[in-house]
Amino acid sequence: xxxxxxxxxxxxxxxxxxxxxxxxxxxxxxxxxxxxxxxxxxxxxxxxxxxxxxxxxxxxxxxxxxxxxxxxxxxxxxxxxxxxxxxxxxxxxxxxxxxxxxxxxxxxxxxxxxxxxxxxxxxxxxxxxxxxxxxxxxxxxxxxxxxxxxxxxxxxxxxxxxxxxxxxxxxxxxxxxxxxxxxxxxxxxxxxxxxxxxxxxxxxxxxxxxxxxxxxxxxxxxxxxxxxxxxxxxxxxxxxxxxxxxxxxxxxxxxxxxxxxxxxxxxxxxxxxxxxxxxxxxxxxxxxxxxxxxxxxxxxxxxxxxxxxxxxxxxxxxxxxxxxxxxxxxxxxxxxxxxxxxxxxxxxxxxxxxxxxxxxxxxxxxxxxxxxxxxxxxxxxxxxxxxxxxxxxxxxxxxxxxxxxxxxxxxxxxxxxxxxxxxxxxxxxxxxxxxxxxxxxxxxxxxxxxxxxxxxxxxxxxxxxxxxxxxxxxxxxxxxxxxxxxxxxxxxxxxxxxxxxxxxxxxxxxxxxxxxxxxxxxxxxxxxxxxxxxxxxxxxxxxxxxxx
Ligand code: SF4
Ligand code: SF4
Numbered sequence: 001x002x003x004x005x006x007x008x009x010x011x012x013x014x015x016x017x018x019x020x021x022x023x024x025x026x027x028x029x030x031x032x033x034x035x036x037x038x039x040x041x042x043x044x045x046x047x048x049x050x051x052x053x054x055x056x057x058x059x060x061x062x063x064x065x066x067x068x069x070x071x072x073x074x075x076x077x078x079x080x081x082x083x084x085x086x087x088x089x090x091x092x093x094x095x096x097x098x099x100x101x102x103x104x105x106x107x108x109x110x111x112x113x114x115x116x117x118x119x120x121x122x123x124x125x126x127x128x129x130x131x132x133x134x135x136x137x138x139x140x141x142x143x144x145x146x147x148x149x150x151x152x153x154x155x156x157x158x159x160x161x162x163x164x165x166x167x168x169x170x171x172x173x174x175x176x177x178x179x180x181x182x183x184x185x186x187x188x189x190x191x192x193x194x195x196x197x198x199x200x201x202x203x204x205x206x207x208x209x210x211x212x213x214x215x216x217x218x219x220x221x222x223x224x225x226x227x228x229x230x231x232x233x234x235x236x237x238x239x240x241x242x243x244x245x246x247x248x249x250x251x252x253x254x255x256x257x258x259x260x261x262x263x264x265x266x267x268x269x270x271x272x273x274x275x276x277x278x279x280x281x282x283x284x285x286x287x288x289x290x291x292x293x294x295x296x297x298x299x300x301x302x303x304x305x306x307x308x309x310x311x312x313x314x315x316x317x318x319x320x321x322x323x324x325x326x327x328x329x330x331x332x333x334x335x336x337x338x339x340x341x342x343x344x345x346x347x348x349x350x351x352x353x354x355x356x357x358x359x360x361x362x363x364x365x366x367x368x369x370x371x372x373x374x375x376x377x378x379x380x381x382x383x384x385x386x387x388x389x390x391x392x393x394x395x396x397x398x399x400x401x402x403x404x405x406x407x408x409x410x411x412x413x414x415x416x417x418x419x420x421x422x423x424x425x426x427x428x429x430x431x432x433x434x435x436x437x438x439x440x441x442x443x444x445x446x447x448x449x450x451x452x453x454x455x456x457x458x459x460x461x462x463x464x465x466x467x468x469x470x471x472x473x474x475x476x477x478x479x480x481x482x483x484x485x486x487x488x489x490x491x492x493x494x495x496x497x498x499x500x501x502x503x504x505x506x507x508x509x510x511x512x513x514x515x516x517x518x519x520x521x522x523x524x525x526x527x528x529x530x531x532x533x534x535x536x537x538x539x540x541x542x543x544x545x546x547x548x
Contacts, residue, residue, distance in 0.1 A: 078482070078483045078486060079483065079486050079487050079490055080483050080484065080487045081487075083484070083487050084487045084490060084491050084494075087487065087488065087491040088491050088494060088495060091491070091495055092495075095340075095341050098275045098338060098340065098341055099340050099341075101338050102275075102337070102338050102339050102340055103337055103338065103339075104337065104338045105281070105335040105336065105337055106276070106335075106336040106337070106338070107326070107334070107335055107336055112336070115323075116323040116326045116327070116336075117323070117326060117327055121323055122177045122178065122322050122323065125177060125178040126177070126178050126180075126183055129178040129179070129180055130180045130183055132155065133180040134180075135151070135152065135155075135468045136151075136152040136155055136156050137152065137234055137237060137238075138152065139151050139152025139153070139230065139468075139471075140152045140153070140156075140230045140231060140233050140234025140237065141230075141231055141234045143230060143471065144230070144471075145229075145230065145231070146230075147227075147228045147229070147230065148460065148473065148476070149472070149473055150230045150473075151463075151464040151465070151467035151468050151471070151473065152230055152233075152234075153227075153228070153230045153233060154457075154460050154461060154463070154464035154467075154473065155461070155464045155465070155468075156233060157227050157233070157453070158453050158454060158457050158460060158461055158464075159454065159461045159464070161450055161453075162447070162450030162451060162453060162454040163454070164267075165270055165443055165446050165447050165450075166447065168267055168270035168271050168273065168274065168443070169270070169273050169274060169275075169341070169443065170274065170275075171274060171276060171321060172271035172274035172276055172316040172319065172320075172321060173264075173267045173268065173271040173274075173316065173317070173318075173319060173320045173321070174320055174321045175267060175320075176257060176264065176267060176320040177320040177321060177322045179257075179263075181240055181241060181244045181256075181257075181261075182244060182248075182254050182256070182257050182305070184241065184244060184245065184248075185244045185245065185247070185248030185254065185256060185257075186248075186254075186302075186305075188245060188248050188249060189248050189252075189253075192248075192249055194248070194249065194250055194251055194252050195252055196250055196251050196252060197251070197252060197255075197307075198251060198255045198258070198259050202255065202259040202260070203259065206258075206259030206260055207259075207265060207352075207354040207355065207358060208354060209259075209260055210259075210260065210261065210262045210264065210265035210358070211262075211265070211354075211357065211358055211361060213260075213262040214262040214265065214266070214358075214361070214365070215361075215365075215403070217236060217262065218365055218368065218369075218399075219396065219399050220236075222368065222372055222395050222399055223392055223395055223396070240261070243256060243260065243261075244256045244257075244261075247260065252307075253303070253304075253305045253306065253307055254305040254306060257305075257306075258306050258307070258318055265358055266358075266362070268317040268318065268355075269317070269355060269358055269359050269362070269439055269442075270439065270442075270443050271316050271317060271319075272315060272316065272317060272342070272344040272345050272348070272436070272439060273341060273342045273344075273345070273439060273440065273443060274316050274341075274344075275338055275339055275340065275341045276316065276321065276336055276337070276338065276339070277315075277316060277336070277337045277338075277339045277344075278310075278313075278316070278319050278321060278325070278334065278335070278336050278337075279310065279313065279334070279335055279337060280310045280311045280313075280333055280334065280335070281332075281333045281334060281335045282333055283311055285331050285333045286310060286311035286333060287311065289330075289331060289333075291330060292309055293325075293328040293329055293330055294308065294309060294310040294325035294328055294329055294334070295307065295308065295309040295310075297324070297328055298327075298328045298330070300327045300328055301323075301324040301325075301327035301328050302324055303324070303328075304324060304325050305320070305322060305324070306318040306319060306320070308325070310325055310329070310333075310334060314348065314350060315344045315348050316344060317355075321336070341499075342439075342440060342499055342502075342503055345436040345437065345439055345440075345503045345506075345507075346436070346437075346503055346506035346507050346510060348436070351429075351432050351433050351436075352432065353428065353431070353432040353435075355435070355436070356431065356432040356433070356434075356435025356436055357431075357432075357435060359435045359436060359438045359439045359442060360406065360407055360410050360431075360435045360438055361403060361407065362438070362439075362442040362446075363406045363410075363438055363441070363442060363532060364402045364403035364404070364405070364406045364407065365402075365403065366442055366445040366446055366449065366536075367402050367406070367445075367535065367536070367539065368399060368402045368403070369446075369449055370445070370449050370536070370539040370540065371402065371539060373449075374539065374542045374543070375542070375543075376539075376542065377398075380398055381394045381395065381398065384397055384398065406532065409528050409531070410431065410434075410435075410438075410528060411427065411431060412524075413434075413524035413525050413527065413528040414427045414428075414430040414431035414434065414524075414525075415427045415430075415524075416524040417430050417434065417521045417522070417523075417524045417525055418430040418521075420520045420521045420523070420524070421511060421512070421521050422512055422513065422517055430521075433507055433511070434504055434507055434508075434525050436503065436507065437500050437501075437503040437504035437507055437525065438500055439500075439503070440495075440496045440497075440499030440500045440503060441493075441496040441497055441499070441500040441529070441532065441533075441536075442496075443496060444492045444493055444495060444496020444497070444499070445492075445493065445496060445536050447492050448488075448489040448490075448492040448493055448496075448536075448540060449489075449540075451485060451488055451489055451492070452485055452489065455478060455479055455480050455484070455485045455488075456478045456480075456482070456485055457476075457477075457478070458477075458478060458479030458480070459475040459476055459477040459478070459479055460473060460475060460476050460477075462475050463475035463476065486540070489540050490537070490540065493533065493536055493537060493540065497529065497533045500529055501526060501529060504522055504525050504526065504529070505518065505519075505522055508521050508522040
């Protein structure tokens with residue numbers, strides 16, 4: 001969740017492996033400085049081995065060694081510029097093609113309409129993911145203690161986490177329809193049938209709880225290596241499951257997913273990029289409809305799990321394309337239209353400060369996600385520790401600085417942008433409006449970071465699928481060259497940056513009468529974007545560690 005929130009990370013162990021085995025230059029430079037973290041790391045590994053002994057429910061011995069990565073780690077990042085231009089042209093071509101067919105209703109295609117109305121949809125997506133996540137959770141708790149030997153960890157963090165943001169761009173929040181957590185909540189509600197609705201507190205402060213959970217979980221990962229420690233990953237999953245169960249017992253529909261799930265917060269924001277929009281075909285038909293079966297349900301399907309009434313539904317933040325409303329609508333009055341990618345970011349009816357804040361918060365979290373895989377993370381820790389601060393407080397300090405600095409700079413750029421507006425309102429209003437513009441660069445950096453894991457550790461994924469049955473990972477290594485990976489990463493960053501600039505321009509243009517005045521209020525945000533791009537490009541140019 002870069003995306004579920006968090007993969008957000010990388011482990012101290014992984015960083016050390018990169019330093020010790022892959023980047024002799026950095027290693028030699030930092031050898032003496034590294035003594036404390038190395039010591040802590042050794043202690044951490046020893047502690048993990050001890051925990052492993054206590055924890056190993058299988059016949060794995062505590063002497064088990066982590067699989068060694070064999071993928072290439074360049075000390076310098078090289079880029080194939082020709083391929084990069086080609087990739088950018090192909091993606092730009094896809095975006096242009098989508099623009100050219102915007103407005104088209106996919107339900108006009110018989111096959112898509114049949115699938116949407118079929119009783120097997122969305123179960124056909126839910127059953128395989130439910131089974132796969134069953135295996136993943138089993139291995140989190142009963143598999144190897146080492147990431148690189150654990151099929152559950154590899155499938156969750158090396159495969160699922162990089163792919164899930166791509167699904168948000170393509171299909172909006174569709175992942176949530178297949179997510180195993182709410183399926184358990186839905187099952188419980190079949191027996192308990194709760195009718196309590198989300199109240200003012202959840203509606204107003206739910207997103208801030210999501211923000212808080214996101215921060216806590218990503219920080220927890222930085223401190224304790226949650227992603228790289230299978231049983232800690234499993235623990236977070238179980239805590240989420242308990243949350244889903246508790247809320248599903250008391251509240252109707254998917255209240256947890258809509259108001260409390262931190263991944264739901266990320267997917268809600270990212271799904272605003274999607275080129276699909278589920279909406280009413282003809283508002284006048286909805287206006288004269290008395291049954292509102294989209295909201296209340298019918299014998300054909302359950303009511304909308306996200307409590308949408310189609311004619312008043314705003315955007316795709318809270319729509320999983322589950323198609324229940326399509327099955328329920330007695331007037332066949334629902335369309336799934338093609339829209340321009342990211343158009344919801346500048347055309348949404350209601351600007352929400354909390355949604356916008358989440359988008360800006362992600363800028364810092366994505367930066368932490370990257371830094372955590374680099375030697376620079378230890379260098380910064382060492383610098384802080386020289387002032388007598390121990391390792392964990394140093395990590396906490398670094399973490400909150402990485403979040404706070406972009407937010408502070410964004411507040412400053414919003415202040416100046418607001419001052420330059422023809423009709424100034426407030427810094428907060430400007431901050432909220434332009435926050436949505438940072439979603440493309442968030443997603444791009446998230447994908448770029450995780451592409452590295454997906455491709456450079458790609459053979460492990462095949463190994464992990466086989467390992468689901470054998471319990472062992474027999475393949476490791478990269479599925480493509482480091483040059484290809486870097487080229488793809490930079491292509492995504494360039495596209496994300498252009499996307500952010502374009503969305504910011506559209507937001508500015510909606511506020512101002514002329515192009516010139518729009519550029520004026522855009523300027524402070526554009527300057528900040530340039531800084532963010534430079535930071536990200538620099539971080540992606542450094543050798544990165546593998547997970548595990
Ligand atoms: S989408 Fe269908 S069920 Fe919902 S209000 Fe419109 S016509 Fe009625
Ligand atoms: S609006 Fe329709 S497709 Fe979207 S979540 Fe509700 S029922 Fe599912």
